[in-house]
Amino acid sequence: MRSHLCGELRPDHVGERVTVCGWAARRREHGEHLAFVDLRDHTGLVQCVVDGAHDLRGEYVLRITGTVRPRPEGTTNPALATGEVEIGECEVEVLAEAEPPPFPLDDRADDVDETVRLRHRYVDLRRAAMQRNLRTRAAVNSALRRAMDDQGFVEVETPLLIASTPEGARDFVVPSRHRPGTFYALPQSPQLFKQLCMVGGVDRYYQIARCLRDEDLRADRQFEFSQLDAEMSFAGQEDVLACIEAAVGAAVVAVTGEQLGEVPRMTWREAMDRYGSDKPDVRFGMELVDLSEAFAATGFNAFAGATVKGIRHAGASEATSRNRLDDLTDRAKRWGAKGLVWMRVEAADDGGVTLASPIAKFLSAEELAEVARRMEAEPGDVLYLVADEWARTAHVLGLLRLELGRPPVTEGGLRFLWVVDFPLFESVDEATGRPVPAHHPFTMPHAEDVALLDGGAEDLLSVRSQAYDLVLNGWELGSGSVRIHRPDVQQRIFDLLGIGEEEAQAKFGFLLDAFRYGAPPHAGFAFGVDRLVALLLGEENIREVIAFPKTQSGTDPLTSAPTAIDATQLEELGLRLLPPRT
């Protein structure tokens, strides 16, 4: 049907008779004698010169046969890759007529209401930016598969219809027709199946797996997403990190052409202390400064006995109004802080600085001087302090740091980071005394910390696990761990978590059974492909790298999903609907 693609024509093609197909991106009419039509396909635009009468409208689907010729002196267009040539003596065949598109298909569409774009996604996808995103995503998938294949990983497909487990995210659920009243769940991840693959001698498993979680949507979260999921036998943390780095590095090369280099590491504890986050955005500083010692003997009740930390917003005093400070204080409270202390740094007569703050009068001169010293305060800065228990102080200041200092997604480069030594337990339930797992209950404790499992709440919370996250520019790309493969250790963890034998059998019985038949030591990882592609492309929203995404409320403006189903379908499934909640 065609001999060339629109975007590939160059002066080399001059004199050739070519046939191209595409959409009429723009037309410039000069009466019935002459018109210029920019024909667009996925490779770009080429100018076609149409002589004589015609009726060509925007987005008509055309097949144009003509002769490639150089553009006349002075009419070349350096903005187009094909701008030195044009197609002349055109024969035009209208393959399909088209209504005017609902929004412009050039860069101006970046400002169009996203609902309108999604409702007409098939038109939106024609745009150069969306074509670039789809094709970059395909290149990343391809690079990931090649890298995993090259490292001896085997791609195994795991089921989509699986048994529901109450842990973790809310399941999407599918009713069974054969057994009315029972349900499949769609996988939140292939976690248990990939471990079964290890027992099954697969040795190195991977899959670009669709995962589904019925949780609230965000800029970096959709119901459905894709993970590069991997698991390795006879391997530990270092093996996994090396293999994942190779895969991610291949994706980075495929998109940017640049080598990844060594990915730095940071312990979870250090990440929380310095950045107030387990997924620190290390593209910028504004690190948390610990001030607890400065207030060890303070008379200011709000600071006494608390973890006090601060961040310094350099040079921001003039641009930060009192209104803004009040607003930030409100936010800090919504984030869980008791309050937010701010201090404006001003030049003092003696050449030092003074800290102007509503609470300055409650602090001693020594304390104020120590704050200024530790935070390296300069005149014109604003300091923000939070005092609370360690985790809350870090969390609130971590959010405040992002609010005040986070650069746009397109700036600061690609700053990958391994966060290692996550705690095994996130918290200890005050009512039951049971620890709450931070990852999943098959995560191997750090060898050096096993003795602490016998201790009290404080000991339990200090147990490190062999779990690790990969972070890129403040987004959690993925996480993994070394798994427990020994039944006795697993039993120990279940006991601690209060998971009885019956419950364990009901929830993961098949995995525990499998382990009785000889489980190799194994470890794995999974990271989100949508997030990786978005960040590689400088998109701040993963919907831009998904062909048909859903809105924040989980609907699809194109298909109107989710929709009601008819009574016969419900009947067949043995389901009856409750009246709508009021």
Add this chain to the structure above:
RNA sequence: GGUCCCGUGGUGCAGUUUGGAGUGCACGCCGGCCUGUCAAGCCGGAGGUCGCGGGUUCAAAUCCCGUCGGGACCGCCA
């Protein structure tokens, strides 16, 4: 579950603070003119439930309440 922002011809906006006739801009669309344009140009035209409902008022795009839709975030996402 919560906080905040947005909703005005097909698209993007101004108008909302301080109520006074659907007033305006750009693009697109339709018609006309135009033989070297390139986000072509010139002339003319059509196109509106100011998201929806209620309230206040002589009068509401504008103020108030509710609601729907979209977005960002907190919680949630082992």
